[in-house]
Amino acid sequence: MAQAMSATGATAPRTATAKRPKASSVIMRVLFYALVVIIILYTLIPFYWAVRSSFTPSGDLFRTPVQYLPTNPTLEHYKAVFGTGLFRRALVNSAIVAISVTVLSLIVGAFASYALGRFRFRGRTPVLYLVLSMTMFPQIAVLGSLFQLVNSLRLFNKLPALVLTYMIFTLPFTVWTLTNFFRAMPGELEEAAYVDGATPFQTFYKVLLPLAGPGMVTTGLLAFISAWNEFLFALSFTQTPDKRTVNLAIFYFSGSSGNAFEIPWGQIMAATVIVTVPIVVLVLVFQRRIIAGLTAGAVKG
Amino acid sequence: MSQPIAETQRATATEVSNQRRPGATQRQQQTRLAWLLLLPTLAIVVFVALYPLAQTIYQSFTDARLASGVAPKFIGLQNYSDLVRDLDFRRSILVTLQFTLLTVVFEFLLGLGIALVINSAFKGRGVVRTAMLVPWAIPTVVSAQMWKWMYSDQYGVINDFLGRIGLIDQPIAFIAQPNTSLAAIAAVDIWKTTPFVALLLLAGLQVIPGEVYEAARIDGANAFQQFLRITMPLLRPAILVTLIFRTLDSLRVFDVFYVMFGARQDTQTMAIYNQQNIVSFSDLGYGSAISVAIFLIIGIFVVAYVTFLKVEEA
Numbered sequence: 124m125a126q127a128m129s130a131t132g133a134t135a136p137r138t139a140t141a142k143r144p145k146a147s148s149v150i151m152r153v154l155f156y157a158l159v160v161i162i163i164l165y166t167l168i169p170f171y172w173a174v175r176s177s178f179t180p181s182g183d184l185f186r187t188p189v190q191y192l193p194t195n196p197t198l199e200h201y202k203a204v205f206g207t208g209l210f211r212r213a214l215v216n217s218a219i220v221a222i223s224v225t226v227l228s229l230i231v232g233a234f235a236s237y238a239l240g241r242f243r244f245r246g247r248t249p250v251l252y253l254v255l256s257m258t259m260f261p262q263i264a265v266l267g268s269l270f271q272l273v274n275s276l277r278l279f280n281k282l283p284a285l286v287l288t289y290m291i292f293t294l295p296f297t298v299w300t301l302t303n304f305f306r307a308m309p310g311e312l313e314e315a316a317y318v319d320g321a322t323p324f325q326t327f328y329k330v331l332l333p334l335a336g337p338g339m340v341t342t343g344l345l346a347f348i349s350a351w352n353e354f355l356f357a358l359s360f361t362q363t364p365d366k367r368t369v370n371l372a373i374f375y376f377s378g379s380s381g382n383a384f385e386i387p388w389g390q391i392m393a394a395t396v397i398v399t400v401p402i403v404v405l406v407l408v409f410q411r412r413i414i415a416g417l418t419a420g421a422v423k424g
Numbered sequence: 425m426s427q428p429i430a431e432t433q434r435a436t437a438t439e440v441s442n443q444r445r446p447g448a449t450q451r452q453q454q455t456r457l458a459w460l461l462l463l464p465t466l467a468i469v470v471f472v473a474l475y476p477l478a479q480t481i482y483q484s485f486t487d488a489r490l491a492s493g494v495a496p497k498f499i500g501l502q503n504y505s506d507l508v509r510d511l512d513f514r515r516s517i518l519v520t521l522q523f524t525l526l527t528v529v530f531e532f533l534l535g536l537g538i539a540l541v542i543n544s545a546f547k548g549r550g551v552v553r554t555a556m557l558v559p560w561a562i563p564t565v566v567s568a569q570m571w572k573w574m575y576s577d578q579y580g581v582i583n584d585f586l587g588r589i590g591l592i593d594q595p596i597a598f599i600a601q602p603n604t605s606l607a608a609i610a611a612v613d614i615w616k617t618t619p620f621v622a623l624l625l626l627a628g629l630q631v632i633p634g635e636v637y638e639a640a641r642i643d644g645a646n647a648f649q650q651f652l653r654i655t656m657p658l659l660r661p662a663i664l665v666t667l668i669f670r671t672l673d674s675l676r677v678f679d680v681f682y683v684m685f686g687a688r689q690d691t692q693t694m695a696i697y698n699q700q701n702i703v704s705f706s707d708l709g710y711g712s713a714i715s716v717a718i719f720l721i722i723g724i725f726v727v728a729y730v731t732f733l734k735v736e737e738a
Contacts (some may be wrong), residue, residue: 169567293474399558
């Protein structure tokens with residue numbers, strides 16, 4: 124990062140500095156980059172603190188004055204977190220739930236989006252409105268009824284309960300985003316496929332679906348992240364520690380230290396770092412896609 | 425399954441050469457296929473959202489208990505008349521509204537500022553944009569725990585830092601003290617969500633064509649005038665969408681409060697109060713009435729925003 128900053132010092136930002144005398148333009152540039160640095164620090168310092176705490180021995184963690192840099196880093200918290208087995212279990216649970224929800228939403232959602240994006244038929248607009256309003260649906264409003272649904276299907280304290288109920292927020296979002304992708308495709312492709320004698324179904328999975336690939340990746344990522352981050356349903360529809368998702372595991376850490384007066388902050392921070400790493404990697408790899416997916420809805424309204 | 429598709433294919437293929445005859449049947453077949461494709465999605469939406477919503481409304485007029493096996497009795501508006509007098513619920517509405525106002529205002533102002541900074545071309549812009557995605561992507565539960573540790577009155581880095589630069593003499597129990605707890609929790613949400621707001625507004629800024637600014641500059645408009653007369657009006661749709669999303673999210677806030685305060689009574693949000701009544705007290709009838717109330721409160725905000733949007737457009 125230091126490299127990037129020094130490299131940028133050479134080129135002036137394009138903010139109407141052309142006519143100004145040199146001294147004030149330098150000041151402007153310095154102020155501008157000071158602002159950029161403040162934004163980055165504000166964004167990243169809490170992460171630095173979590174990482175720093177996760178590598179700090181318990182002895183140093185609970186001592187004042189606080190040390191801002193870890194002097195003798197340790198892996199004790201990571202060993203403790205992975206040692207219990209429950210956290211590993213929670214990671215697996217979260218992965219199972221988030222991946223299942225994502226795959227199901229993409230499959231079911233792709234069919235619906237194909238219809239909404241490429242077909243003209245009566246009832247299309249009401250369905251689109253239904254989907255849009257569902258993306259703003261407050262999940263808390265159906266908590267009790269979903270609890271009963273989960274109970275009557277005998278899914279309480281089972282992972283499929285989460286897969287089923289998470290569809291309430293992943294599916295409408297998936298359909299809405301994918302519909303925009305399908306709609307943006309040129310119509311000539313389909314016509315060419317039809318002329319060549321392809322059925323609508325063949326047109327769908329041989330011509331349009333491959334084109335929708337980038338859209339599927341974007342949408343799938345966002346669905347995965349929202350499922351991975353969910354807390355309310357996981358808290359309400361599971362009971363035993365072996366069914367917890369990572370968020371629940373991290374939440375319940377507070378009470379499970381044995382010593383009620385000493386919260387195991389080192390372990391909690393190690394756990395938060397472990398949970399955050401896969402998400403950060405996904406974000407770094409797919410950042411352009413994610414930004415495009417996030418903002419597509421906003422710009423189009 | 426294969427039969428109707430084969431027919432559709434023939435109809436579609438012939439449409440190109442023979443335009444008059446197949447119009448009606450082809451339209452019918454397209455419609456049939458479209459509904460077939462929509463069926464799984466609609467079934468799931470009905471199953472996990474619309475039917476449960478109807479059930480919630482119905483149960484709000486009963487004394488239903490969770491998993492009790494006893495048949496619920498119809499008790500009319502009893503739950504609602506209790507709800508109107510329920511001071512805890514009233515307090516939870518107040519807490520939620522305060523939180524919503526704090527977070528939406530600060531996230532919007534900070535997010536707009538950050539979006540304007542990032543919108544100017546500079547090297548390292550990609551780095552900033554990537555850094556900003558990170559708080560948005562991590563679970564709220566995780567960010568709440570991270571901040572809870574930083575807020576700690578004994579060993580927390582925030583108290584330590586404020587003490588070192590001489591702003592405070594005594595450590596502050598940010599979360600425990602009633603006069604700081606709401607601001608402390610809002611700060612967590614603001615930290616996590618401002619980047620998201622900035623990205624949405626940035627997308628809005630980037631579709632404003634540069635020529636507009638060019639023309640304004642030639643006409644002698646200064647940067648501030650350009651911001652007021654060009655940026656703000658053209659950014660309005662993006663601003664409204666962002667505000668709607670953020671307001672709805674804040675009104676149903678659950679995770680960050682639950683992790684930081686547990687079910688502490690003076691800081692319950694509407695969603696936490698509702699979850700407590702349903703899951704902890706198994707009071708499904710009363711909880712359903714709360715659900716309906718929350719649904720209506722959120723609905724009022726949606727209608728208000730949409731009306732505002734329409735008025736603006738007219």
